[in-house]
Amino acid sequence: MRFLLIEDNKGLSQAITERLELDGHIVDGVSDVSSANTMQNLTSYDLILLDLTLPDGDGREVLRHLRNINDLTPIIVITASREISERVKTLDLGADDFLVKPFDFAELEARVRAVLRRKRGDARNQIEIGNVSFDQLDGTLTIDGEPVTLRTQELRLFEALVDAPDRVHSKEHLMDRLFSFGDEGSSNAIEVYIGRLRRKLEHSNLKIETVRGRGYRILCP
Structure with missing residues (x-):
């Protein structure tokens, strides 16, 4: 599967990419909103991993834009915020799941699997x-x-x-x-x-x- 990773922390981005590539996925990594928009115009994705705090804007704008144009690509939001209100706001905008930094990569993989299962409308793999x-x-x-x-x-x-x-x-x-x-x-x-x-x-x-x-x-x- 092909994933888009929008994360400006180079170390974290590389670690996530390497982990998901070991599972056989293609991961296109970008670090800002502008690059994310460009990549989405070039190809389609099975899943988007989205950081909220980006150098040129708020990741929620990416999420809001995609849902406004009826793009239903599954999105897992990654953020350092632990505020419940922030999670609720992001999920209400259309995010499929939420991961708070720091997180274990095994949890990331499990959430990716769960979101992709829901996309297929099937509880099985x-x-x-x-x-x-x-x-x-x-x-x-x-x-x-x-x-x-x-x-x-x-x-x-x-x-x-x-x-x-x-x-x-x-x-x-x-x-x-x-x-x-x-x-x-x-x-x-x-x-x-x-x-x-x-x-x-x-x-x-x-x-x-x-x-x-x-x-x-x-x-x-």
Whole structure:
């Protein structure tokens, strides 16, 4: 999944990024409101982690703007304020959850999982398709109950395809889901990862179909 982290503390931002990347996520980090607006115009995100105290404004303005334009991207607010009134005000603006600094990274990961589950409207992590079981939050895949190891890019690719079965995904869309800004990514790389993923799914009910001139989709007969 792709996350946007808006946090001006460089040390904390780096620590959060490294922790979430270990879970297989892409994290785009920015430190101010202006950069956050720019990034949101460039791509879409599965989750936003938002600090409230930023150099060029209040993070609540980012939250208020997104909700005013009916952008329902889940947002977890990160702040040093322990005032109950501040939490209530932020949640009323449309935040999905609240983390008070300092926090344990295990709690951050748990809250991320919980918010993403709610986004999917499901209390479970598991997606069951044919003889394939995929835990979207833990990034684990089994075929007929047997675990299948996916490397980071393979995991991101499978996640993008299975998130919308039967829908055709262009190479450009898949590149956006696989690579961070600044990473070396190409349509040839997508073809390589598609080939690897096909081999790992060959004993499953799933098939990755090439739709000539349009992209790829995952099918379950």
